[in-house]
Amino acid sequence: MTRFRRSLRQTLTIARRDFTATVFTPVFLLFLFAPLIIGSFSAIGGMGAASVAGPSDKARIVIVTPDRYARPLAEADTRLRAGYRRDETPPELTTITERTYPQGQARAAFRSRDYDAVAVMYGPLDKPTVLYGPLGKTAANYLGLLAGQALAAEKLGGAVPSVTLTKVAMTRERASTSGRNQSAFFAVFGIFFLTLFLAGQVVGTMAEERNNKVIEVLAAAVPLESVFLGKLIGMFGVALLFVGFWGTVVGKLGSLLPAGAAPALAELAPAIGGPTFAILFAAYFATAYLLLGSVFLGIGAQASTPREIQMLSLPITLVQVGCFALASAAASRPGSGIALAAEIFPLSSPFAMAGRAANSPVLWPHLLAIAWQLVWVAIFIAVGARLFRRGVLQSGSVRPFWKRGKS
Amino acid sequence: MNADYAITAEGLVKRFGDRRVVDGVDLTVPTGSIYGVLGPNGAGKTTTLRMLLGIIEPDEGHRTLLGTDHPRDASDWVGYLPEERGLYPSMKAKEAIAFMGALRGLDWRTGRARAADLMETIGLGHAADEKIRKLSKGMAQLVQLLGSVVHRPRLLVLDEPFSGLDPVNQEKLEALILAERDRGATVLFSTHIMAHAERVCDRLAIIAGGKRRFEGTVDDARATLPSRVHYRARRDEGVAAALPADAVRHGDDWRFPLPAEGIEPLLAQLIERGHGIAALSIERPGLHEAFVNIVGRAAAGETAA
Missing domain, CATH: 3.40.50.300 (P-loop containing nucleotide triphosphate hydrolases)
Known part of the structure; x- marks a missing residue:
């Protein structure tokens, strides 16, 4: 048997052990359903926040006006409202018949307990005054538009020209630039989110071997590089299971989206093409996981107690957030110096290149980038194994690198 | 190979x-x-x-x-x-x-x-x-x-x-x-x-x-250590003079390394002088003694160095 085949077999043996030891435990279910728990809390929090911050059903915009303007204002409101998205529609319009002291009426409207006035307009329509509350600045502008429309209708003798609109849905031959930027950001964020969730799991895996003293058995039978790679592959298998499960769930939920959502999604089409992008996304997720995982594994292997591992989680998260920030900047400025730096720096390269796939149709840089990233995976594993061999295996008394030099 | x-x-x-x-x-x-x-x-x-x-x-x-x-x-x-x-x-x-x-x-x-x-x-x-x-x-x-x-x-x-x-x-x-x-x-x-x-x-x-x-x-x-002789005389008085210089008394017994020329000349001498032989055994040293000796010598050598 060649060395390569033997190493491969040993690596897969380690990977298999780690995969089964992780998946066939009750704790794994907790891990698998963690997004559901997080999602539930987010939904509850979101609903609470919406009920506190958003306009309620009792929110109103109010106009104090002579009776003759009530109808044109209502018609103008109907026309203008059609131009807004549902979640951006101004509050319902209420008109109050103007009497001798409209300013007092307007202020009284603000104090009304029958509704929550967001903005109240009074005075002549060519020079109206609008009182508005903390959430009413946009509504105040809207009231101004209504006033203009009502005046125009009055000048035209009440007959606003009718427009017969023919709407034809179009699809672009290529995604818009803003759509590409958005899809680039989504790609960067998607990989960041997945690796944030999953790559950190690798940190403590060597601790099991150290604490149970299995490491010597492994180290005698298997090169440490194979141990490291096997553990990485085993945990990557766990990550794939996680992604596969949630990918299926999200896919099924996606099929429930309304038909009108398709054109909006088409705007997000990546420059390199949907299927190629999907393959590259998967490849970059894999390399991002392996790169960050190999770094975390190497660092985590130096830790010998759960406390030390816990202490490592903060700098590790910061590294991930840093890479995300760099890659996000790259996605918003494709072709810039910062984009090139993010694409070359090994730890941010998968994120940045996924963003590039959304922004640029050229394929060959991706092949180069994946090879470059895999080289760094090998380097990180080799360095991690060397540090482990020197720091941990020597005699059990040699300190990890961050403790060396201390008395 | x-x-x-x-x-x-x-x-x-x-x-x-x-x-x-x-x-x-x-x-x-x-x-x-x-x-x-x-x-x-x-x-x-x-x-x-x-x-x-x-x-x-x-x-x-x-x-x-x-x-x-x-x-x-x-x-x-x-x-x-x-x-x-x-x-x-x-x-x-x-x-x-x-x-x-x-x-x-x-x-x-x-x-x-x-x-x-x-x-x-x-x-x-x-x-x-x-x-x-x-x-x-x-x-x-x-x-x-x-x-x-x-x-x-x-x-x-x-x-x-x-x-x-x-x-x-x-x-x-x-x-x-x-x-x-x-x-x-x-x-x-x-x-x-x-x-x-x-x-x-x-x-x-x-x-x-x-x-x-x-x-x-x-x-x-x-074999790095000589065998040890355990000897008990019938008449103990004055026997030390007939035994090798490194003989050590343990209760009624004398213990000493087996002489290089063997035990027979010594036994002949003891009998001739009238000390007789009440008990006699020759013990080969165990691995334990050999180990202690070898390790002890090594430690002594390092201390001297």
Whole structure:
């Protein structure tokens, strides 16, 4: 048997052990359903926040006006409202018949307990005054538009020209630039989110071997590089299971989206093409996981107690957030110096290149980038194994690198 | 490749910081033999074994394992029981043995079948499907030992295999070591318990202070000390003058090293002077005494240096 085949077999043996030891435990279910728990809390929090911050059903915009303007204002409101998205529609319009002291009426409207006035307009329509509350600045502008429309209708003798609109849905031959930027950001964020969730799991895996003293058995039978790679592959298998499960769930939920959502999604089409992008996304997720995982594994292997591992989680998260920030900047400025730096720096390269796939149709840089990233995976594993061999295996008394030099 | 020796080592050196933990050790382990590496605590035995197996690299020197300069290339034919025992607590015993076999190239199915047989043979059949965390320390140690032989290695390396075992299990381990040798495997084990080495080793090396102080058979080791004479006179008065100068009294007995010319001239003299012989025995020194002597000499030499 060649060395390569033997190493491969040993690596897969380690990977298999780690995969089964992780998946066939009750704790794994907790891990698998963690997004559901997080999602539930987010939904509850979101609903609470919406009920506190958003306009309620009792929110109103109010106009104090002579009776003759009530109808044109209502018609103008109907026309203008059609131009807004549902979640951006101004509050319902209420008109109050103007009497001798409209300013007092307007202020009284603000104090009304029958509704929550967001903005109240009074005075002549060519020079109206609008009182508005903390959430009413946009509504105040809207009231101004209504006033203009009502005046125009009055000048035209009440007959606003009718427009017969023919709407034809179009699809672009290529995604818009803003759509590409958005899809680039989504790609960067998607990989960041997945690796944030999953790559950190690798940190403590060597601790099991150290604490149970299995490491010597492994180290005698298997090169440490194979141990490291096997553990990485085993945990990557766990990550794939996680992604596969949630990918299926999200896919099924996606099929429930309304038909009108398709054109909006088409705007997000990546420059390199949907299927190629999907393959590259998967490849970059894999390399991002392996790169960050190999770094975390190497660092985590130096830790010998759960406390030390816990202490490592903060700098590790910061590294991930840093890479995300760099890659996000790259996605918003494709072709810039910062984009090139993010694409070359090994730890941010998968994120940045996924963003590039959304922004640029050229394929060959991706092949180069994946090879470059895999080289760094090998380097990180080799360095991690060397540090482990020197720091941990020597005699059990040699300190990890961050403790060396201390008395 | 030299098929006569399962292991050769020349001038192995390992430094940890400024300390030479292993300082020029030479070893030649004949194929098919049981070879003991003896030494006091901290002598460098474990570090030597680790270097031989390629777990750590020597700073100086050269070694071959089953004919190859790269111990990793021979890893599928080697079984190893480290000094610090370790198994995955959540694994079942049979699975743990099969896993260790799989690391050495044995397929899982064969590994499980052999694991069940081995556990049955050693009297642990009832625990085959128990998780490691539920086994006693001694049972877990036996499981790990079986894991080191499940793939039928050509070389079995055991680091302090007897420590932590009760006398019954020590007997089982001795039987297993002999069975492995009879199967054709070479067995190398380290220990500081002389009785086991004396019973099973074909050859041995004594390491102290990182250096090899002795290499040979058990008999060779015992021969490093003269036999001791235990003598009791019928008439004790004035007998000291007839005995060698280094004779020491222990109660009614006198003890002294066997004279180089043999015991007969001395006995003739004692009888002639009328001291007679109430009791006489000549004891060959055990490995224990030889070990203490060799290690003690080494320590004295280092102190003098």
